[in-house]
Amino acid sequence: MNSKTNTTGAKADTKPALVPKLRFPQFREAEGWRSTPLNRLAIRVKQKNRDEKIDRVLTNSAEFGVVNQRDFFDKDIATQGKLEGYFIVELGSYVYNPRISSTAPVGPISKNKIGTGVMSPLYTVFKFKDDRNDFYEYFFKTTGWHTYMRQASSTGARHDRMAISSDDFMAMPLPVSSPDEQQKIADCLISLDELIVAQGCKVDALKTHKKGLMQQLFPREGETQPDLRFPEFQNTGEWEREELSNCLKKVIDYRGKAPPKSESGVPLITAKNVRFGWLDMTNDEYIEENKYEEWMTRGIPQAGDILFTTEAPLGNVALFPCAGKFALGQRLLTLRSKSERCLPEFLLHSLLSPTMQEDIDFHSTGSTAKGIKSAVFVKLNFCYPKDIDEQQRIANCLTSLDDFIAAQIHKLESLKAHKKALMQQLFPFLEGAEV
Incomplete structure (x- = not known):
């Protein structure tokens, strides 16, 4: 047994009193822990x-x-x-x-x-x-x-x-501490947990609502009209259905050897940064500034281009940042749409629709890490309204919903961070221990 420990408990409670940083008012004059x-x-x-x-x-x-x-x-x-x-x-x-x-x-x-x-x-x-x-x-x-x-x-x-x-x-x-103070702390944190759970349920409900809405806003496989159209477009006719490539001006495929990473330089966007509709740059990676031009010879993305993950994780989509200089890693496609035919914002949401995601998965290969080749991806069936205004209306609706969901997720994360900070103050430091 470690000599620093005492399993008998015979000399317990001999250390000086402990005091947490934060105590409820009714216990502030009570003895220390x-x-x-x-x-x-x-x-x-x-x-x-x-x-x-x-x-x-x-x-x-x-x-x-x-x-x-x-x-x-x-x-x-x-x-x-x-x-x-x-x-x-x-x-x-x-x-x-x-x-x-x-x-x-x-x-x-x-x-x-x-x-x-x-x-x-x-x-x-x-x-x-x-x-x-x-x-x-x-x-x-x-x-x-x-x-x-x-x-x-x-x-x-x-x-x-x-x-x-x-x-x-x-x-x-x-x-x-006293049983009453301990119960007060527990009750406070239980209430906060209930609030966090309720907020999490709200976020899940919004995500479910969005998925159901997208199923109605985009046509099903083999159909040329969605179940739900905005009133001003209900009599504008069927949507166009053709190969995705016909709506793309440029496709940049980043494959081959791994990029020359470094500890600083130009921020590197890899497949793990591209999430389901948004870009997560919390896991920062870089390539050296002097190797940027050489690495990006296949093409440099522009604002409004769409990033698509070809594998691990498959089918994630995000817009390329409007500002800043970024390099791209492997397993990514950059899609530049013919804006006069298909708006970038509409293309982004369309690729995230249940029908397109199912089609992407169906045409992917591999047992453990499924992937799709760019030549196969651009030939997928793509359906879009000919009226640019209708595309914009759909994109605006889903973007607004995404913004609202993001705000609710931020609120959820803030509640979790608040709980973590609160717990650090409600419990005292034990001697030689970190909280």
């Missing part, structure tokens, strides 16, 4: 699944918490006949998964909220003595306990898993 080892507040669960009476296998995901293994992996990882050694995890118990990841650098601790099941003996299962423990569910979502885990774990740990004994784990120091 204290630090108490987990083994004083909870008991370790070691009940095995004898006779395999329980066949519901659970797993602890860093992103989703405790979930059914079958739902998470789309199959059973653990096989029947080998579950006798698994721990029984009751509703309300907590589970520590020692597997580390970018989102859980020392492994996640999650509360079982879905019902009784069994888990691998590689996990550590424990249950708080007090049923009012939502406070600790939120504490384990902070990083306030990470420093202890790093200090108590073995230096010979596998690169993807923490090596910490059960005794050392149960000696983890936890912050303790």
